[in-house]
Amino acid sequence: MKTVALLGNPNVGKTTLFNLLTGSNQRIGNWAGVTVDKKEGFFEDVKIVDLPGIYAMDTFSNEEKISKSFLENEEVDIILNIIDASNIDRNLYLTTQLKQFNKPIILAVNMIDVAEKKGINLDFNKLSKLLNVIVIPIVASKGKGIDEIKNILTTNEQFLKVDSNNYNFKNEKETYEYIEDILKKCNKTMDINKSTFKDKIDNILLNPWLAYPLFILSMALMFQITFSWIGQPISDWLDGLLNDNLLPLLTNLLSNTSPWFQSLIVDGIVAGVGGILVLLPIILVLFACISILEDSGYMSRVAFIMDKLMRKMGLSGKAFIPMIVGFGCTVPAIMSARTLESEKDRKLTALLVPLMSCNARLPVYAIFAAVFFPNYTGLVVALLYLLGVILAFILGIIFKNTLFKKDEEPFIIELPEYKLPSFKNVSKQILEKAKSFLIKAGTIIFSMSVVIWFLSNFSFSGMVDVNDSILATIGNFIAPILKPLGFGNWQSSVSLLTGLLAKETVVSSMGVIFAGDLTATLPLYFTAASAISFLVFVLLYTPCISVIGAMKKEYGTKFTLFSITYQLILAWVVSFAVYHIANLIL
Template sequence: MQTIALVGNPNSGKTTLFNVLTGSNQHVGNWPGVTVEKKEGSFKHKGAVYNVVDLPGTYSLGAYSEDELVARDFIVKGKPDVVINVVDATNIERNLYLTTQLLEMGANVIVALNMMDEAELKKIKISTEALSEALGVPVISTIAARKKGIGELIESTVEVISQKPKQIVFTYGNEIDNEILNLRDLLKEESLPYPTGWMALKLLESDPEMMSIVDGMNTVKEHLHTLKSNNVDYELDIVDKRYAYVNGITKRCVEKPAEEIVTTTDKIDKVLTSRLFGLPIFGLIMYLVFQLTFVIGSDFLGGYVETAIEYFGVVVEGLLVSLGSPDWLVSFVIEGFIGGVGAVLVFVPLIMVLYFFLAILEDTGYMARAAYIMDGVMRAVGLHGKTFISMIVGFGCNVPGIMATRTLENKKDRMIAILINPFMSCGARLPIYLVFIAAFFPNNGGLVLFLIYALGIAMALLMAKIFSKTLFKGESSHFIMELPPYRLPSPSSVVRDMWEKVWDFIKRAGTVIFAVVALLWVLSVLPVGVEPYSQESILGRIGTFIAPLFAPAGFGTWQASVSLFAGIAAKEAVVAVLGMVYAGVSEGSELVAAIQGSFTTLSAVSFLVMTLLYTPCAAVIATVKKETNSYKWAAFMVIYPFVLAWVLAVIVYQIGSLMGF
């Protein structure tokens, strides 16, 4: 099977092209040894199957972030048969900088000149024939969002695969070219993971990875040391030469209007990203999203899943009884499995609706504006707007949110972003919020959910400020980010993004949550002879032992205590365990009634604060260990959110009690 790699700048339409090429034949995993997301898919053409690898979006192929390392290592070491370089036709100068680096590496390149429709709106004219001749590689015009040019791109790609990569010779001036030759000669005798010519070039750019590779090569180190001692630094000269090469090409191949065209995107951004209106509009949009989530997900769709689970429980119980199943098995299936997992699944409609609206905001290009809008706020706490992107990703799941911090080049920014990301309310916490909102705030669900998310963001910013002044002092890096044009959301893209997150939630309910519930069910019915789900059971005794810790926060019951304990395995387990310990409740209405009888409005608010902020799930802790390569920071992530959550929950409850709530 031949392999095609997709490479391009962020927001160039690379992922859209990947989805068009592969359709539903795609899967997501991690690159070997790292947690950067790996997307692979395949398509058939004339009976042959082609494997497509979507590499992380990157502006260059340096070694300053793991995304860059993953992309370039796959191209050089993975040796794909062809590299499709997706280039944004509206920002061709910046995009072609990456193209020059691909050509330097000797990759078999074909350029997909994407978003040609948007270039036409800006009255940008590009001669693909002249561009192809100048670069020495095929250039195909595409509009991936409309599936235009895809057939021609596939035909050209298949044709390029059968050819050897063209040897395109770059010149960086006599002095630099001679130094490349000198280093190539010194590297010839060594066993190297990369081509010597390309390594020589990267060494002159002071590439961190290349410098570490030659650390034990004395002759190479001495030569580089001599250059440094003579105050010779070629890094900026090489960058300048690349841009000069790109500028020369664009002058010959690209024609732009004398005056820049003011697009619809520009007009909208004058309002949505303005200093005066940007933040209030962002808040209003998110508030509307939460309100619509409740109106559609709860009022309109909410009852169907609950009715289905209730009916399923009745059918299964009848079947088990008719088969003469022992009481313990009936109890486990009905009260443990259906009562626990079912209590989580009843909230699938709300989660589906929320992810649907967030996917629309992402697909239109608005979420990139959210990061830009938040730049001023982020700088006030010692970070920059790009950090907010990883926080937004954390709304889906904190694991990819933490992984998204890899795009941050500054170590200080990255460490702070990792430590505050768990305060972003992931989808797993939603069932907890929703069941308590249904119990105590049914008429103000959207507002309460909005306030919970806002509190999470506020606490993240507060801790970021504290960390930037204490644990991670130093300057934050510059914020450079491209704002993509506004686009009509693609129905297929929105549905795919929504379904991926919902399906992940359902899988966790059927695996992790089931495992947790099964273990806790056993503890809730032992020792033999005690009343199941009672305080005398092993589970009840564990909860009773923990409960005094939470008494000052107003929810010092053994049921609440064991549910929070289970939530460290997976946050969905909090609701699953509450559903189980309240005598196998599986229907949402019954669980709501049970919670109303065990909490007051004030203790419910305190409990929500606790679940928002306390120790993240085991998967997040493991990811922190991988990303920081430190057990110390993983342990820190276990302890500090718990302490912070407990303190705030106690403050909320105690002050509320003093005020008579």
């Protein structure tokens, strides 16, 4: 079987080409030790290894190290290098570096239609002779040229190997002089000063006065689609179907079974796992919106305009998107961090995203703010959101100068051409994310649902009331730790524990435990100062198990444990400070 290494700069159509060549015959995992996608696809007797998108082989990032290591140490028969014809001079810089590996190269020159509109018309035969590689012009978005690539890869044609010594340039400037010389010889016509559609749109979207308002508008539209028009309504319908139809039906069907078995199925497994699965429409719609913005070329502009601000907290501009998504739901925010090229950016973003207050915390904010701050409810909730943002910024600076001090990487981004998103590509990405979420995170959610159900329904003597359960015992054990924060009762401790399943359950657990109207009951257990301290703790402490599952799946156990630990410490310290300051004011 032939092994083909697929390489190219980001945003040149590499994923589209990979999907067209391999179809559904793909395997997706991670490279050993890093959270970078490892994609392998097959057709006939050819294996395509889709290496991470990179700009050069200078080993700044893990992606570049992976690609270099693969080409140096694995049995690679052919390098398939895809480049953007409309930015061919910059793309060929990687090509010259690939020639140093002394492997046969097929150069897939993509987006030739876009290049022609920009006034660039290449002589591909001459380019092939000058570079001593096979050159195939393609338009990946339309499937043009793909059959020719397949035919070459499946034949026994002898490729010419390149003498690496002829391309061992001393520096970047010598390299670009070589590229410029080649392009002069193979350009039929080249009117690069011609105003293009891209230029006209960029004049608007990157305008100093319009860029940020337009970005805010696009984000608002994305959240409106996700949480008001499509995703949330479907999720609410599924939630109603689960709670109003499925759970009562199961309860009725299992009425003749033992109480513990009925509770396990209904209250534990179905309610726990089902409560997470109803979020799937939100995740899919959100990913669809992000994929469309990414595929259209707009996300690269967002990364460009936000980079300066995000750099101050150790992140590139592209990390701004998962942070915004985190206000809706932390799970898709963690998963969408995969679009970041740098492993450092992915990990740092994953550490900070849970500090963005997701909408699952809103029921807790709403009931406590209404009870203890009825005249300032909106202000209290807004300040909680703002506190999360401020702490994320501060911690970003701290992590930048400690954990990721040696991992600074240059931010390089190519602003791609605007294009209509491919329905096939967007659908494929959404299905991949859905499958990954259901299989990986779903198994962890299932396990944790059973554990929490067991703890809340049993003592060491058997099935008991929640007040006598193991969970209550654990709550009494934890309560002294929370006493300095102003809410050292076991009921609060238990509610926070059940909040690990879903933050909304903090309020519902209190409703069951206190067995009464929370509006009348909460003031018996909380003061205004301890109430605001409790809200701050809910904002900052360990996220729900679906987030933990997604983080474990993406970054491993050690990283997840570190995230959980630092958030617990942060929540305790900040709540302690808030409680004692509030006591002086309120």
